Amino acid sequence: MTSRTPGRPRTKPAEERRDDLMLVAERLFLEKGVDHTTIEEVTQGAGVSKGAFYLHFSSKADVIEALRTRFVQKLLNGIVEEVGKQQTDDWNGKLTAWAKACAMGYLNAARLHNLVFAAAPPPSREGLTNNILIDNLQQLLAAGSRERAWSLQEPAFTAIFLFNALHGVVNRNAIGDDSAKRTELLRNIEESVLRLVR
């Protein structure tokens, strides 16, 4: 009589339903990839009808967008908070706080980030071939370390770190033919790389 009819209320606040759907979508997208997750699977997982999905999102792409936005926002909030805890003039502290908070955010979100930004990586296959590049770089780093050229405690870590830095920096500067820009890019790369190994 209170209204708690056994069988769960068929109607929920919109916000809650939306969250349910996003939750399930996130899980399924991560498990099977966006392309191989159907709307129906999402709604079934959320215990609603297929049509209900479109009460909250205008399309499949719309959920991804929502997931993406939410993820980035949460992460940024966390970072800002951590950085704020540092002394005003402790720049190293701030920077490492930034990096750590960012890393922790990703770690906690596990593969979600990839999902949200790359829309369905071919499951697990991703890094495999990449490895032959990273392995090669790692060998170089290890060799140089052994020769005391640098002092690296974890060549494996640095290889991954550096490879991804390179990859990203190039991606965001993908300008075809501007020779001046290329030169500058390479100069920047050189400097950063050398700092990294001391």
Place this chain on the structure above:
Amino acid sequence: MTSRTPGRPRTKPAEERRDDLMLVAERLFLEKGVDHTTIEEVTQGAGVSKGAFYLHFSSKADVIEALRTRFVQKLLNGIVEEVGKQQTDDWNGKLTAWAKACAMGYLNAARLHNLVFAAAPPPSREGLTNNILIDNLQQLLAAGSRERAWSLQEPAFTAIFLFNALHGVVNRNAIGDDSAKRTELLRNIEESVLRLVR
């Protein structure tokens, strides 16, 4: 016997046909994304029938794999060559050669890399939201630089460099709960980050 119109041979060496198909596939994948490129478009572009595709590749995923392998192999060859040119004990030279060759390879391949590893993110939208993180990091780097905490000539560059390094390093260590590993990861991150800004 009668229908042998003099003109292009309708039959080509398998290797050549395969290359034709890969070439077209690569171009179309880049132009419109993997998911929105059909096998038929690929075969039409290569001037062969739809069925011919399956004479050379077992599936759509198979071309992607082939494209990926070819890309990585070429890149690695180029890198090894450049590194080989350095003096045996010039480790800094070797490392920067590695980084530069890798960067150049990507630059030359432009967006191909992304394609090959991430199976077509919805074009261009990708980095947009990411930017709010990178922007934030950039501001931090710029602020610290102004205060003479570090000597960075290009905070914008470093922000991108660092963000991607972090992202990649975390992705490849995505282990849920191993607390020891997390601690070590964070320590490595801290050290690398600090080296990066001196």
Place this chain on the structure above:
Amino acid sequence: MTSRTPGRPRTKPAEERRDDLMLVAERLFLEKGVDHTTIEEVTQGAGVSKGAFYLHFSSKADVIEALRTRFVQKLLNGIVEEVGKQQTDDWNGKLTAWAKACAMGYLNAARLHNLVFAAAPPPSREGLTNNILIDNLQQLLAAGSRERAWSLQEPAFTAIFLFNALHGVVNRNAIGDDSAKRTELLRNIEESVLRLVR
């Protein structure tokens, strides 16, 4: 606490609501076609909830029926009134009054009639291909007129008039194989057609 915001009454006499809904439905049906007008659009236009629609009509088809009935009734009333104004024995006056009132009714209702009777043909495409028949007929009429076979002032008008008369008369007599009926139909057509051109 009551939530009864002073303003428009949320409740209206049934008759009025029904009229509101019919009005909006008519407009939308005309603008976008029946099939592409949703109940929700209708209720939104009328400022009521979706459910309210079903308080006044049992289904979508039901509004169309209501619209149709109302249209025909109004038109008939207008015609009867005009015809009634004529002298009792002025038959030509009565007939032309009928025809004119009918024509005016349609003109005033514009495309509504079509809508109501044909359930939204894909807008505008309708007559295009028909034209090749009417054009052909018009050429015949113009040619005969030039040769003084008939005295037609507006072959274009007559072509349309006649074509539609034929079309309608056939449609309403569409009996497959009754040969006698067909013969009579053709005789009637012949007679009427000849009268039309004198």
Place this chain on the structure above:
Amino acid sequence: MTSRTPGRPRTKPAEERRDDLMLVAERLFLEKGVDHTTIEEVTQGAGVSKGAFYLHFSSKADVIEALRTRFVQKLLNGIVEEVGKQQTDDWNGKLTAWAKACAMGYLNAARLHNLVFAAAPPPSREGLTNNILIDNLQQLLAAGSRERAWSLQEPAFTAIFLFNALHGVVNRNAIGDDSAKRTELLRNIEESVLRLVR
């Protein structure tokens, strides 16, 4: 024996397949209306897979268009042929030939015409309410005939003939407010109507 493998050839000339599909589509569209005929029903009726439909038509609307074009073309051919049989200067003969051939074409095609031009009339309901207008007109015509105002042998026929002529002529001149055009339209209507009853 030559190629008649039991089990029907799974592959047919495109033209033939296309015709099969159009044939089935036409029948189903007529039986149940366009909107209530699914592509799958069409392909099942033609004994092919759903996908085969899209090998020959780009969409559902495309078949309708094809059906329409084919219908009009055939009809026009028949008319032109009949008209051509008349004496060069027998204008009445030509005109009645036109009208009869057109009528016969429609009769033979039965409801196809309607279908093709109006895209699914709500089955059978169509003329019902219209009747109250036509009935009224018929009564007027019959009354005038009894009074010897006109000499109509078939008021029922003439009522339908005239009603549809009016309807069509108005539809094709549906200009909102051009008063001059309206006046002329009414004058043309008046003249034609009077000719029709002598």
Place this chain on the structure above:
DNA sequence: TATGAATGAGCATTCATTCAT
């Protein structure tokens, strides 16, 4: 080798209608 007609599972999206409140 090469063809291209044929397949058919697969899926996003729409919307009339219901009903608990």
Place this chain on the structure above:
DNA sequence: CATGAATGAATGCTCATTCAT
């Protein structure tokens, strides 16, 4: 009288893959 969240059947269209020739 009124609401609007929820339903879920219905359907057009795509496309990777097969296979008879």
